[in-house]
Structure formats: C-alpha cells, structure tokens
Amino acid sequence: MTGTRTLGFETLQIHAGARPDPATGARQTPIYQTTAYVFRDAEHAAALFNLQEVGFIYSRLTNPTVAVLQERIATLEGGAGAVCCSSGHAAQIMALFPLMRPGCNIVASTRLYGGTVTQFSQTIKRFGWSARFVDFDDLDAVRDAIDDDTRAIFGEGIANPGGWVMDVRAVADVADAAGLPLIIDNTTATPYLMRPIEMGATLVVHSLTKYLTGNGTVTGGCVVDSGTFDWSASGKFPSLSEPEPAYHGLKFHETFGALAFTFHGIAVGLRDLGMTLNPQAAHYTLMGVETLSLRMDRHVANAEKIAAWLEKHPAVAHVTYAGLPSSPWHDRAKEVCPKGAGGLFTFALKDGYDACVRFIDSVEIFSHVANLGDTRSLVIHPASTTHRQLSPEQQIAANAGPDIVRVSVGIEDADDLIADLDQALTRAAGKAAAE
Ligand SMILES: *Cc1c(COP(=O)(O)O)cnc(C)c1O
Numbered sequence: 477m478t479g480t481r482t483l484g485f486e487t488l489q490i491h492a493g494a495r496p497d498p499a500t501g502a503r504q505t506p507i508y509q510t511t512a513y514v515f516r517d518a519e520h521a522a523a524l525f526n527l528q529e530v531g532f533i534y535s536r537l538t539n540p541t542v543a544v545l546q547e548r549i550a551t552l553e554g555g556a557g558a559v560c561c562s563s564g565h566a567a568q569i570m571a572l573f574p575l576m577r578p579g580c581n582i583v584a585s586t587r588l589y590g591g592t593v594t595q596f597s598q599t600i601k602r603f604g605w606s607a608r609f610v611d612f613d614d615l616d617a618v619r620d621a622i623d624d625d626t627r628a629i630f631g632e633g634i635a636n637p638g639g640w641v642m643d644v645r646a647v648a649d650v651a652d653a654a655g656l657p658l659i660i661d662n663t664t665a666t667p668y669l670m671r672p673i674e675m676g677a678t679l680v681v682h683s684l685t686k687y688l689t690g691n692g693t694v695t696g697g698c699v700v701d702s703g704t705f706d707w708s709a710s711g712k713f714p715s716l717s718e719p720e721p722a723y724h725g726l727k728f729h730e731t732f733g734a735l736a737f738t739f740h741g742i743a744v745g746l747r748d749l750g751m752t753l754n755p756q757a758a759h760y761t762l763m764g765v766e767t768l769s770l771r772m773d774r775h776v777a778n779a780e781k782i783a784a785w786l787e788k789h790p791a792v793a794h795v796t797y798a799g800l801p802s803s804p805w806h807d808r809a810k811e812v813c814p815k816g817a818g819g820l821f822t823f824a825l826k827d828g829y830d831a832c833v834r835f836i837d838s839v840e841i842f843s844h845v846a847n848l849g850d851t852r853s854l855v856i857h858p859a860s861t862t863h864r865q866l867s868p869e870q871q872i873a874a875n876a877g878p879d880i881v882r883v884s885v886g887i888e889d890a891d892d893l894i895a896d897l898d899q900a901l902t903r904a905a906g907k908a909a910a911e
Pocket residue numbers: 563564565566589591592632636661663664682683684685686695696697848
C-alpha cells in the first residue's frame with residue numbers, strides 16, 4: 477500500500493500499532509478485558525517467562541490493547557519503544573527507576589508542573605533519590621548542577637503552567653556532554669507540536685490524562701525510549717548494563733539493544749511497581765489519539781486568539797503565551813514547536829489574588845478544574861490549588877504566583893470563550909469596586 481513512503485503524522489495517529497483483530501477481523505482495536513492468557517504448552521510458558529519469546533502472560537505486564545497504544549505513541553514520538561502506565565506521575569517514576577539508586581540525583585528544571593516539583597523535591601527522597609532544580613535557560617547552571625551521582629536531566633518541553641518553551645536541543649547537548657539521558661515531559665506539547673527525540677532527548681514521558689486522551693476521561697501515563705542511548709558506556713546504569721538481579725541476572729542492554737529500557741520497564745518496572753494502565757483506559761486514549769492533530773491545531777488557533785485578546789484587556793497585567801509575538805520565547809517556540817505553542821498559558825491580573833479568585837468564581841463556559849488538555853476550556857488559580865504545596869519562591873519560579881490564572885483553552889467557539897472571559901473579568905472588577 478505504502479511502498480517506501482514515510483507515513484504522515486495524521487496517518488500514523490490512526491493506524492500505527494493497530495491491525496484488524498486476527499481472531500474476528502474487528503477493525504477497531506478490541507478492549508482485551510482479560511487478566512491472563514492461555515499458554516500453548518509448558519515450553520511456550522517457559523519461553524515467555526524467560527523473555528525468549530514476546531507474548532502475553534499477565535495484564536500487569538502486558539495486554540494487547542495497551543500494546544497497541546504503546547506502539548502508537550512510540551511511533552508518534554519517533555521512539556524505539558514505549559511502556560504505558562497508570563498516570564503521568566507513575567510514568568516519571570517508571571522513567572527514573574531503572575536509572576537511579578539510593579544516593580543518586582537528577583537535575584530538573586524549575587519550570588515544572590506543581591505535582592512534579594512536589595514528587596521530585598519531597599517524595600523521591602524516600603527512595604534515597606534527590607533533585608536539584610535549576611533554570612534551564614541558564615545552561616551553565618545546568619552543567620554546574622551535574623555531579624558524579626547525577627543520572628538524568630529532566631524538564632518539560634512546554635512547561636505547565638507558564639507555557640515556557642525549553643531549548644531542548646541546547647539542554648540535550650549539555651546532557652550528551654555529561655553522558656546523561658535527557659528526559660522530556662512532552663505532556664503539554666504532545667508529539668504533534670514537539671518532537672523531543674529528534675532534538676536529542678533520550679526518554680519522553682507523558683500524562684495520557686491530558687491532550688493525548690483529550691477529553692478528561694482517563695488517568696494514564698507513558699514512557700517512550702528513543703533507543704539511542706548507550707546504557708553500557710559509563711557504568712552508571714547497572715540495572716540496564718549489568719546482570720539484573722531482579723530478573724535472574726539478565727543483561728538488558730546486551731540482550732535487547734535499543735529495546736533494553738522498554739523491556740526493563742515491562743519485565744521489572746511494571747512487574748514489581750505494578751503501576752499498570754488498564755485496557756479500558758488504553759481504549760479511550762487510542763480513541764483520543766486518532767484526532768490528536770485536529771484537536772491540537774484547534775487548541776492552538778483558539779489559544780492564539782484568546783491570548784491576544786487578553787493581552788489587550790485593561791485588567792490583565794501580562795499574558796505568558798509563547799505563541800504571542802510579545803513573549804520572550806516566541807522565536808524559540810517557532811523553532812522548537814513550529815506548529816504552535818500549545819493551548820495552555822497563564823495571565824496575571826493587576827488586582828492580584830482576590831481578583832483571581834473572583835474571576836474563577838465568575839466563569840460560565842470555562843470549568844474550574846485541576847486538569848488541562850480537555851476539549852472543554854478549563855481554568856485554575858495555581859497558587860491556591862495545584863501549586864499550593866510550593867513555597868512562595870517556588871511558586872514564582874514556576875510562574876504560579878498569587879496573581880496568576882492558568883487557562884487550558886478548549887476547542888469550543890473562540891468568540892464564545894472570549895465573551896465568557898469578558899463577563900468574568902467584568903464581574904471580578906465590579907465586585908472589587910463595590911467592596
Ligand atoms: C498532569 C501532568 C503530570 C501528571 O500527570 P497525571 O496523569 O496527573 O499523573 C505531569 N506532567 C505534566 C506536565 C502534567 O500536566
């Protein structure tokens with residue numbers, strides 16, 4: 477059908493990883509709602525458990541519906557393999573788990589989703605891991621933060637909530653020079669807008685919860701491996717390069733090459749951490765991914781229009797959207813994500829915290845929820861919600877200060893959304909005047 481043609485993104489988002497069901501011919505990928513799979517015989521079972529043959533054993537590790545989603549996302553990101561898991565936060569742990577041991581650290585961007593700052597600054601300490609947060613626009617600071625115990629560099633391509641855009645290639649060069657993998661959280665951009673692996677990233681993590689599913693129905697995550705990192709070069713990644721005691725001494729890198737990280741993620745990560753994505757959730761995400769490009773184009777068009785309107789509004793101090801010509805990251809965004817800077821941004825209200833809260837309570841089409849990447853437009857005040865656990869300094873570094881409102885622009889009629897923002901801004905200001 478296709479000869480040597482390289483298939484386009486719009487074709488792959490529908491077809492990659494899927495084929496008509498061999499048992500029934502079903503065109504849509506069936507939901508394999510099963511825990512276990514009958515072995516052909518004892519020899520087959522042993523081969524599967526030895527990873528000598530690839531197949532299905534138990535749905536904590538592998539499931540045919542989830543496998544289609546894994547192949548689809550790996551293809552869209554240009555990776556060698558992918559492992560799905562139960563949430564975006566699970567994906568971050570799954571990405572770090574094969575790389576880290578007690579005493580190891582990661583160097584992470586200050587501009588991250590609030591939950592990730594908490595996970596990295598507090599919770600991973602229980603594993604004996606730690607994170608050093610630096611401004612990824614300061615490449616010397618990234619270099620200086622790396623030491624002998626550093627095992628990864630971590631940042632968001634387009635950062636939640638501020639819409640800051642990372643110079644992925646520049647940070648990848650720093651990681652390369654230090655012999656370390658760069659992990660990019662590509663949740664906010666999606667592979668349609670940004671291709672971190674082409675810019676030098678080793679691993680890509682996703683919250684499937686957001687744009688990939690796209691309608692607020694699923695909690696899920698995914699880790700994609702580029703397949704290009706040499707896990708054996710430095711001796712720093714013994715889980716992948718040395719005999720893995722958790723899998724009867726198997727040497728993953730030597731045995732599986734470009735698929736070492738993916739096999740480790742399934743055979744050890746999912747097996748022992750158990751953060752599995754269920755097949756029903758994988759089905760919903762597969763349905764979402766089929767229309768990813770259409771939705772992202774619309775999210776971007778609406779966000780550009782609304783950000784430009786907000787920027788001129790007298791109650792608004794500033795808008796941080798890299799799609800606006802006024803943004804300091806506008807030129808970088810054109811290079812790093814040429815199809816658009818996404819649908820997520822923040823704006824500041826001149827009247828501060830109280831005006832933000834009144835504004836949030838006044839919107840009608842926008843929903844006040846702790847989520848993003850929905851077809852519906854969403855709004856939240858990070859300082860009183862998602863970024864509440866952060867110190868004031870961390871809030872400001874993450875562009876989540878008290879005067880900041882975050883919007884996730886949906887795919888509704890842009891003029892309806894502007895009318896809703898307009899009436900809410902008027903009501904926020906009106907109540908302030910009356911007080
Ligand atoms: C939501 C989010 C996460 C966490 O994903 P969950 O699916 O909620 O666990 C991580 N990174 C970013 C950028 C997010 O927006």
